[in-house]
Amino acid sequence: MSSDVSTGPGGRPTQEELDAMSPEQLARLAGELDEVEVVHNAPAFPIPGTRAEKRAERAVALWFLISAISGIAFVVAFIWWPWEYVNAGEPGVGLYSLYTPVIGLTFGMSILALGIAVIQAVKKLFPAEVAVQQRHDGPSDEIDRRTIMAQLADAGNGTTLGRRKLIIRSAGLSAAVLGIGTGVIALGGIVRNPWAEGEEAPLWHTGWRPEGGETVYLRTDTGILGEIARVRPEDMEPGSMMTVFPYRESERGNEEELLHAQRASDAPVMLIRLRPGTPVTARPGQENFSYGDYYAWSKVCTHLGCPTSLYQAQDNRILCPCHQSQFLATEDAEPVFGPAARPLPQLPITVNEEGYFVAESDFVEPVGPAFWERPKTT
Numbered sequence: 001m002s003s004d005v006s007t008g009p010g011g012r013p014t015q016e017e018l019d020a021m022s023p024e025q026l027a028r029l030a031g032e033l034d035e036v037e038v039v040h041n042a043p044a045f046p047i048p049g050t051r052a053e054k055r056a057e058r059a060v061a062l063w064f065l066i067s068a069i070s071g072i073a074f075v076v077a078f079i080w081w082p083w084e085y086v087n088a089g090e091p092g093v094g095l096y097s098l099y100t101p102v103i104g105l106t107f108g109m110s111i112l113a114l115g116i117a118v119i120q121a122v123k124k125l126f127p128a129e130v131a132v133q134q135r136h137d138g139p140s141d142e143i144d145r146r147t148i149m150a151q152l153a154d155a156g157n158g159t160t161l162g163r164r165k166l167i168i169r170s171a172g173l174s175a176a177v178l179g180i181g182t183g184v185i186a187l188g189g190i191v192r193n194p195w196a197e198g199e200e201a202p203l204w205h206t207g208w209r210p211e212g213g214e215t216v217y218l219r220t221d222t223g224i225l226g227e228i229a230r231v232r233p234e235d236m237e238p239g240s241m242m243t244v245f246p247y248r249e250s251e252r253g254n255e256e257e258l259l260h261a262q263r264a265s266d267a268p269v270m271l272i273r274l275r276p277g278t279p280v281t282a283r284p285g286q287e288n289f290s291y292g293d294y295y296a297w298s299k300v301c302t303h304l305g306c307p308t309s310l311y312q313a314q315d316n317r318i319l320c321p322c323h324q325s326q327f328l329a330t331e332d333a334e335p336v337f338g339p340a341a342r343p344l345p346q347l348p349i350t351v352n353e354e355g356y357f358v359a360e361s362d363f364v365e366p367v368g369p370a371f372w373e374r375p376k377t378t
Helices: 015-020 023-033 051-080 093-097 099-125 142-159 165-191 255-263
Strands: 036-042 128-133 217-220 240-247 269-273 294-298 310-312 317-319 326-328 334-337 349-351 357-359
Touching: 015 142, 023 036, 023 142, 051 099, 051 165, 093 099, 099 165, 240 255, 294 357
Parallel strands: none
Antiparallel strands: 036 128, 217 240, 217 357, 240 269, 269 294, 310 317, 317 326, 326 334, 349 357
């Protein structure tokens, strides 16, 4: 042990001696108690204030500033960049299409620059030290706990960061902006009010809602986007099922609108034709939602939103292949097996004067497994 560190019985300092030690002595004592031998220790810049040291400091601070600027750009883009959907060819589609790349690049650059700054600080400013420590087992004793903070403080002094105000301020700015950016991601959904449009908010309705008196047809997917195949009753055999999507005549020839209507998460509907004479129990108030033996239910499972794409005509069960929920078509798609707790929402349908299936209205309840304003679970 160093000569300027006195010890008590057993070679360990007493409480009074510990209180009298300077931080440097405590740090040195910590190393000796842990059997740490410093083989080599050379400061990065033995003479403070040289041009080389200032260049290194500015280089590190530059990366911290790049991180901070990128973080600020991310927050601005995340909140104020035009993010609402714009069809191809319409004004503003360029800015809309850049929304995701911009927030990804700015947030990524903020994290990348912060990491580069930390690495550069260690490589350029920290002392080059080689130490060898003997392994110890068991918990730390009182002296070790007392000296560890002094050892950490001494290590911090050795990095010379304490006197580098430019790096401290730029690093603090970078960390603060990055933290704010991370918080914006978590709170982004709260910043944007989903009910700002009132009753016209997208959360209140689906693509099946008739708007402006325009008829919404039931259309099947033929695999060709521009090919319109509206559904008639004679297109289905008893005991069969067909997946249908909303279609309006105003969308004919507009592939962007057709694709949007087909890909909407709440758009798929199962059109099922039961066998003639099958007894069906309808929910109160929904007795007229069907057309004869034809029933239309949302294809989105009320458990976790998987597609309920299987239908067993033998026992009139609708099955979700993801988690094996089963819904009984003759009991208004009530769940009879599996984790789903609510029935599938039913779409009111009829046949118009042209002989095609049409939606009489939108769903009368939310589609899918969850919703903010759901009054009950069944």
